[in-house]
Amino acid sequence: xxxxxxxxxxxxxxxxxxxxxxxxxxxxxxxxxxxxxxxxxxxxxxxxxxxxxxxxxxxxxxxxxxxxxxxxxxxxxxxxxxxxxxxxxxxxxxxxxxxxxxxxxxxxxxxxxxxxxxxxxxxxxxxxxxxxxxxxxxxxxxxxxxxxxxxxxxxxxxxxxxxxxxxxxxxxxxxxxxxxxxxxxxxxxxxxxxxxxxxxxxxxxxxxxxxxxxxxxxxxxxxxxxxxxxxxxxxxxxxxxxxxxxxxxxxxxxxxxxxxxxxxxxxxxxxxxxxxxxxxxxxxxxxxxxxxxxxxxxxxxxxxxxxxxxxxxxxxxxxxxxxxxxxxxxxxxxxxxxxxxxxxxxxxxxxxxxxxxxxxxxxxxxxxxxxxxxxxxxxxxxxxxxxxxx
Ligand SMILES: Cc1ncc(COP(=O)(O)O)c(C=O)c1O
Numbered sequence: 001x002x003x004x005x006x007x008x009x010x011x012x013x014x015x016x017x018x019x020x021x022x023x024x025x026x027x028x029x030x031x032x033x034x035x036x037x038x039x040x041x042x043x044x045x046x047x048x049x050x051x052x053x054x055x056x057x058x059x060x061x062x063x064x065x066x067x068x069x070x071x072x073x074x075x076x077x078x079x080x081x082x083x084x085x086x087x088x089x090x091x092x093x094x095x096x097x098x099x100x101x102x103x104x105x106x107x108x109x110x111x112x113x114x115x116x117x118x119x120x121x122x123x124x125x126x127x128x129x130x131x132x133x134x135x136x137x138x139x140x141x142x143x144x145x146x147x148x149x150x151x152x153x154x155x156x157x158x159x160x161x162x163x164x165x166x167x168x169x170x171x172x173x174x175x176x177x178x179x180x181x182x183x184x185x186x187x188x189x190x191x192x193x194x195x196x197x198x199x200x201x202x203x204x205x206x207x208x209x210x211x212x213x214x215x216x217x218x219x220x221x222x223x224x225x226x227x228x229x230x231x232x233x234x235x236x237x238x239x240x241x242x243x244x245x246x247x248x249x250x251x252x253x254x255x256x257x258x259x260x261x262x263x264x265x266x267x268x269x270x271x272x273x274x275x276x277x278x279x280x281x282x283x284x285x286x287x288x289x290x291x292x293x294x295x296x297x298x299x300x301x302x303x304x305x306x307x308x309x310x311x312x313x314x315x316x317x318x319x320x321x322x323x324x325x326x327x328x329x330x331x332x333x334x335x336x337x338x339x340x341x342x343x344x345x346x347x348x349x350x351x352x353x354x355x356x357x358x359x360x361x362x363x364x365x366x367x368x369x370x371x372x373x374x375x376x377x378x379x380x381x382x383x384x385x386x387x388x389x390x
Pocket of ligand 1: 045104105106107108131178181182210212236237238239245248249250
């Protein structure tokens with residue numbers, strides 16, 4: 001019999017989630033750089049620019065002032081009011097600040113939202129390809145993520161037909177939609193979003209709208225789910241448009257009956273969201289002019305890639321509507337995107353993320369490029385890829 005001390009340490013089954021492969025690409029890129037070789041980074045989905053100067057100044061002032069204590073679990077009241085005002089300013093919709101929940105990034109928002117909405121065993125639809133942590137957070141919480149294949153036929157958008165067909169055969173409790181989306185960079189038109197929300201509500205399906213890439217829209221303006229329903233759950237973040245990934249701060253707009261359950265969850269799981277980040281985030285709204293300049297940089301990068309990548313050999317990619325991603329079909333060159341990304345990194349010095357991170361099957365034919373870096377980097381990347389593929 002095994003002595004207790006000899007028993008191998010067994011982590012829980014629920015903690016057995018797959019890794020995020022982009023992290024492995026980052027590690028491989030770092031090894032190449034340690035050898036003194038140059039790598040153009042297009043793998044990680046984060047802005048190269050810092051947080052708005054207004055946010056940094058507010059954080060400095062708060063630090064100088066000294067005490068950084070807990071806040072109310074739902075967030076500092078003035079911050080919640082400021083976020084509500086953002087909806088009036090950007091979308092022209094009025095929401096009661098009491099429906100705003102401040103979260104530790106949108107990642108913290110998903111955990112809270114899934115806990116408040118779903119029971120273990122509940123089935124929740126997610127688009128495939130999609131952001132991997134949706135699936136992995138749901139699995140960890142005992143729910144079942146149900147992938148719905150999206151494709152070029154519907155401009156890579158989830159449709160009412162696909163959603164209701166799935167629900168008819170095997171009912172789902174929720175659906176999660178992102179526009180602009182990661183990894184595809186595609187967006188839903190306002191009426192498509194509205195139709196999905198109305199169809200979900202007619203079928204008793206909870207609708208969660210990931211709006212983290214709002215503000216980064218180039219083809220047309222992104223629409224918020226708040227406009228169409230007070231039952232939808234909107235998840236958003238300061239990470240992308242406001243360049244505040246490391247501050248770990250986001251928010252949700254939730255239906256009124258969920259406010260108190262979410263408050264109790266947040267009280268127990270985290271007490272409150274980091275105070276310094278809440279202070280900085282409120283001031284970030286005053287830094288929009290600076291962030292618009294950063295956005296213009298992404299627009300320039302997008303133009304460079306859309307024009308030059310086809311000439312370099314990668315001429316098949318999805319509509320580049322928003323966020324800072326381009327999802328390129330590399331099936332002319334490889335049926336193993338992980339291998340392709342590894343070779344492109346080693347031989348061309350360009351780091352990008354294999355599509356298998358986002359779609360285990362069709363992702364074998366795709367690579368995701370993030371264009372949140374400098375325009376000089378984009379030109380260099382295209383030039384390197386062109387030389388490599390020739
Ligand atoms: C689609 C999408 N949602 C959510 C997140 C999580 O972001 P955060 O927790 O920093 O707000 C990301 C991060 O890349 C993302 O791409």
